[in-house]
Structures are given as C-alpha cells and as structure tokens.
Amino acid sequence: MCAGPGCTQPITARPTGRPARFCSTACRVKAHRQRERDRAPLTAEVDHGSASSRGRRPELAWLVRLRRADRSVIVAIGLSRTAADHLAEQIADLLD
Numbered sequence: 001m002c003a004g005p006g007c008t009q010p011i012t013a014r015p016t017g018r019p020a021r022f023c024s025t026a027c028r029v030k031a032h033r034q035r036e037r038d039r040a041p042l043t044a045e046v047d048h049g050s051a052s053s054r055g056r057r058p059e060l061a062w063l064v065r066l067r068r069a070d071r072s073v074i075v076a077i078g079l080s081r082t083a084a085d086h087l088a089e090q091i092a093d094l095l096d
C-alpha cells in the first residue's frame with residue numbers, strides 16, 4: 001500500500017530495483033511536507049485576537065495559540081496580557 005498520508009492506493013510491484021513507496025508524485029510530496037511539519041518545534045504564542053475580541057474589552061482580548069509549522073490551534077482567548085504570558089510560559093515549560 002502507498003505510504004502517502006491518508007492514501008490507500010495499492011503499489012504495483014516493479015520488476016526490478018527498489019520497491020516503490022508511493023503511488024504518485026503527489027503522495028511523495030505530501031509525505032515530505034508531513035515529515036517537515038512533524039519535525040518543526042511546537043511553540044506557544046501570545047497574540048492579540050482582533051476577530052475573536054468582538055464584545056470583549058481590548059485589554060481582555062489576548063489569546064494563546066499552539067503552533068507547529070503552518071498549523072496552529074487556539075487554546076485560550078479573552079485573557080489579559082499578563083494571564084496570556086503566564087499561560088504561554090507554563091505551556092513552554094511543559095513542552096521543554
């Protein structure tokens with residue numbers, strides 16, 4: 001079976017040489033990007049959320065986000081800068 005992320009295409013056996021690992025160039029590229037993402041460090045970011053701050057006082061519109069390469073997830077919103085910095089510091093300690 002193809003080693004591409006999420007791909008279930010069978011690999012046709014080659015008569016000679018190293019057996020193929022991917023069904024297509026697209027799968028090879030996808031797997032390469034995935035490996036790069038997996039190697040990237042996981043970091044905690046503090047940011048001022050504009051879109052998510054509607055109805056919130058601007059001083060309570062800070063957020064904390066976990067990021068690895070181009071992927072991220074917001075773990076807390078509606079914080080003061082101090083609270084956001086503290087949370088990010090705790091996460092960084094945990095990841096260390």
Ligand SMILES: [Zn+2]
Nearest residue numbers: 002007023027
């Ligand atoms: Zn594939």
